[in-house]
Amino acid sequence: MIRSIVTAHIVLICLAGCSMKPDYVRPEAPISVAWPTGPAYKSNSPQTEDLTVAYKLKWNEFYVHPQLQKLIALALANNRDLRVASLNVEKSRAQYRIRRADLVPTIAASGSGTVQRLPADVSPSGQAMIARNYNLSLGLSSYEIDLFGRVQSLKDQVLEQYLATEQARHSVQISLIAEVANNYLTLAADKERLKLARETLASQQASYQLIQSRFMAGASSELDLHQAQTSVDAARVDVARYTSLVAQDENLLTLVVGTQLAAELLPTGFSSVGTLRELPPGVPSEVLQRRPDVMQAELLLKAANANIGAARAAFFPRITLNTSIGTSSDQLTGLFSPGSLAWGFAPQFTLPIFDYGRNMAGLTVAERDRDIYLAQYDKTIQSAFREVADALAQNGTVSEQLQAQQSLTETTAKSYRLSQARYQGGAASYLNVLDSQRSLYRAQQGLISVNLTRLTNQVTLYKVLGGGSEQ
Template identity: 50%
Template structure:
């Protein structure tokens, strides 16, 4: 019987051919090259052809404080922790399904006791019989001739691998979210400093206008105009102070723990920004390596395997139950010579009529496969659109930033001239007020433009499937 058990095990390992259709990656539903036009920066003919996925996030993030905050998030973020636990769960689920491809071997020891009625015994008093048994058994093992269990195992494997890709995508998104949150905090800190500096200057101007009014040198109009401007700056300072606090709270949530003050942005946004440029001219098939796209392809492969499961239901299934051991009516004689016993029970199950259930299940599996194909293609199209949008923004940001710098410089010169003329009494405060508000607005716009440029680099890193290690 031992040879029979070995033969069954070998058959279990070697048997089984999959009825699932061979996986064929759908054609790329987008063009090979990124869009071109006035909004896009032309790629240099000497552009580096490395993919963003080849850049680890530490190579991309040049600011050490920001890098340490990102590491805090990778260690403590709860969403990322859930993704890691989902991988462990999917791995265990795959282990359960994979185990069905091998025969299960159970050891059993038992006793059966039965009392015989008195009238059935010679003395009329009745008696008790006992039967002892011990052995090894294989319960209902399916010989996978048509690959049903194999296809189930393949589907669970692809689902497990898909959860790993989901975690990679989550990590890349987390790196980008933390970087953008940290940069936004730096920008709002600079906006707050600008509002406080403006408030300080407006208070000085207001005191000057007030003294002139009290001395009768000017009307109350200049004083009230300067007071209004000072209060507007005070209002902006309060708004940005609250925004900075909200930015810090958002950063703490992403990091999953308290962020030390030493790791927060210091100085201006321009000084805090240190992000590597990404290579140009990479073809759009780089999207096939984006984790979310790979996850969609894993889902498609799992759907293909499920078609194999549904097809196998149309064919006979063979299961084996076997037992080998010893049996005796006395415990002391359980393993003596002549007590050996065995049983072998093959079973053939041939589907004849199921009311169309098997065909319906096959149609469901095929529909799920077609849905997965459409979702895979949609994932690529969405990724292409995200990259194209980021590239369009990238192509116009340099011009936008240069314009904001020039505008801010011109506004500052205009304000200085009007302010000097007002302090000399050569003109009313109205002209100085208008130019001051223009300067303040352009300075805020310059901060926004610098933030947009830094955030665009982070977005490109994310949508190109930036390296996650």
């Protein structure tokens, strides 16, 4: 009889695994096969070896400045958002293991003993007695024979969700690295602006003192004196404003990194930032499939596809097994005596009859979930395409902006020097000097902004191409 039970188990397990899950085919990407072209984009054609350079480039190979590397390493170790994402991965992995365990029988050993006094009126012998029963068994408990792949489909669903959380962690890591770099660059730019504002304030104070002396001597008008005072006050406003911005930038960088920062890790200005590694100007759109957020969207689509298999299997019968084999005796010492063998075999067959409407609704829900995740996948890859295209558009024009801004700064500096000379020679009013100084100050501030744009564009391009997900 035992051999028959074992044989029945083997047959049923071999019959299991007929999956109702639809075959998965990756959707065609709803984007162009090439990046946009036009005046905003560089015309350089990418080489074959450049197709996945950003994806393959590790973050410490792209961010070559030692201070920035140390900050990123601290953020990866201490940032709370990344820590939550990592914990979600561990949680999802445990959930997958739980679901995977449903595919194999749960074999458990159990033992029990009961001692019961039976009064005479209920005793089989008509006399009061004490009944003893001892059991020791090994068997299966509520094991479902997965004939139609319901359990396998649920396991596949949880597996894809687990893999999706891993890609979500990679996305968080990429965004964190870019955020640290951008905050670092912004802090450097604001310190550069603060330095410029202080230099401008010192220059304006010196000019004010000179004009005040000229006013006392009758060589300058009161209007010139007040105009010089407005220039000093404007510089004082900027010094205070940028002092506040620098403090806020440092606070934000500390928050993102997740720990207190040593002073030597903070930039002193753009001169301490260094350079970033240049990326190729263009890559084919297929590289977007490597982005973690796109991979996450596709894995969630696969999970929804697997859930359809479980919903389809709900229309078919379910067979569960409860079996045991062991010994039983009315004496504890007799559990292993000859003739004490005991076994049990209790298969359960469940056939849905009046649940067609419920099961059909469940299948519809699963199919609509798949359609929703398909639309989200399309939107994710379209958004990724737009992000890369925007970054390439800015990358294609920022060099020209920088050249023009440098030329503008040099020209306004010359105009400022000439207006000062004309004023000192009595050929122009101080208003011309003031206008030239303000133009120079705006040009210098603009040069800092364009330099910041150039560097942050490199950071953004590296991020949107999927770089930085691995060490």
